[in-house]
Amino acid sequence: MKVRMISRSTEDFTRERSGDILKVFRNYDPALRPMAKAVEYQRAINAAKLDKIFARPFIGAMDGHADGVSCMAKNPNNLKAIFSGSMDGDIRLWDMATRRTVSQFPGHKGAVRGLTVSSDGNILVSCGTDSTVRLWSIPPPGDWEYEKSINIVSEAVAVFSWKHAFWAVDHQWSGNFFATAGAQVDIWDHNRSEPVNTFGWGNDTSISVRFNPGEPNLLATSASDRSIVIYDLRMSSPARKLIMKTKTNSISWNPMEPMNFTVANEDANCYSYDGRRLDEAKCVHQDHVSAVMDIDYSPTGREFVTGSYDRTVRIFQYNGGRSRDVYHTKRMQRVFCVKYSCDGTYLISGSDDTNLRLWKAKASEQLGVLLPREKKNHEYHEALKERYKHLPEVNRIIRHRHLPKPIYKAANLRRTMVEAERAKEKKRKAHSAPGSISTQPYRKRRIIKEVE
Structure with missing residues (x-):
């Protein structure tokens, strides 16, 4: 009489470096996960916040x-x-x-x-x-x-x-x-x-x-x-x-x-x-x-x-x-x-x-030897931030920087001067004959001449 048995390897069902935790098998069918994007968006916000918390450059x-x-x-x-x-x-x-x-x-x-x-x-x-x-x-x-x-x-x-x-x-x-x-x-x-x-x-x-x-x-x-x-x-x-x-x-x-x-x-x-x-x-x-x-x-x-x-x-x-x-x-x-x-x-x-x-070079980078799971986690967080960086909340957290007061004030003053210059140029062009004033792009405006 033949008895058929199911034989499975223990390594296939346990995580690395921990023999008592079972692997979780996920079905990534979008129909079964209607909240996937919302969950990922929240994880992207948390990843951006964690970067600020651990930023010690x-x-x-x-x-x-x-x-x-x-x-x-x-x-x-x-x-x-x-x-x-x-x-x-x-x-x-x-x-x-x-x-x-x-x-x-x-x-x-x-x-x-x-x-x-x-x-x-x-x-x-x-x-x-x-x-x-x-x-x-x-x-x-x-x-x-x-x-x-x-x-x-x-x-x-x-x-x-x-x-x-x-x-x-x-x-x-x-x-x-x-x-x-x-x-x-x-x-x-x-x-x-x-x-x-x-x-x-x-x-x-x-x-x-x-x-x-x-x-x-x-x-x-x-x-x-x-x-x-x-x-x-x-x-x-x-x-x-x-x-x-x-x-x-x-x-x-x-x-x-x-x-x-x-x-x-x-x-x-x-x-x-x-x-x-x-x-x-x-x-x-x-x-x-x-x-x-x-x-x-x-x-x-x-x-x-x-x-x-x-x-x-x-x-x-x-x-x-x-x-x-x-x-x-x-x-x-x-x-x-x-x-x-x-x-x-x-x-x-x-x-x-x-x-x-x-x-x-990266303010929140973890120095020292990283375990494989830690490395995968960091890569996942970087991918999330890259995917959702255009959304307002994630973008605001990523861009925000604390500056010393003199530099913060100087940046505001510089911004005011640039905007005033731009408004003045716009008014001058509006009150001049059409085509008499040519507007150069910003990247070209800084150059006087080129000598061969």
Whole structure:
């Protein structure tokens, strides 16, 4: 006689990591779940509220400088290393994991204005107002002695003296050349004590320089005459020049779309351009209430971070007109430099109060090891917020930010001025002959002229 039995595996009917809880099998037929959208909407509201509850972006401060932090650089071959230079000539290498100084690089007699690291991660290049460029050997991570309180003091490998002060420096993403900005744009080789090439367009001082991540011979600079100039090392003269209404303080190329770059401007806005078409900005990023001092793209190319004179750090989508998040503390002063970490998880800001601050790129992100169920839960909440972000209640919770009172008042005043200007222009157009006044789009209105 044969007896048929039903045989089932225990693993198929129990959840992971808990043998006593049974799995719940759901039938997702819409006819059986008439309240599915209402339930999901309520879950989206709760997910947005939980983001606000758990938003703790500030991780810690790295204190050690005696003067304001003026520039920073990251090592492409080391995730937890960050270099900082201050206005008194002090250069430090920090370990972000322990938030302590690993090494110091003494030698500059004036303010350090530029720092950059070579593409192989072995050489640090610094420049400053003492008219010198210094090359330093970076200590390997194996030499970082955590148990000792004495920092490693490094000596300069080479010192290049020149005729004028320097305001910025940047190294090729792949190659041996680096560029300095000052009275002119100079191209240097590691093994040459004088520039191998010099560029200039006009007599104004260049204040920032950035090499293109995709094309090693292409670089962009901004100058104090409100111009943005694109140079090509293979040509004897500059390629393109763009003049804006206000000065550009910093430039950053999008690492995933190397034809696009974003500039931090003195008029409290950032402008994204396509290098192939400079007659208008692709996008205008506005939310700051004072001059934007520095900008840096995330390694993913989807976001960038800005630091401003208004004492805040803001995160923007690469194609978003408004900031996704704003970071500030009571003690933080004017922010002069900002950087993304090499993995895009953290932000580092350097300000006038001598501190470097470490932030989370996502304010409510849970740090540490996540269990599989926790990870799925976070992904589900993100999907819900993305699906229902256009609805008023969810959108209001996501957009709401608490701001310091001076910044809140300045933002209201700025909004009033913009609306008054718009109303004035509308009235002028209404009382003029038809077609006599042409209205330019906002992204094009900021540009004066383009020079070939």
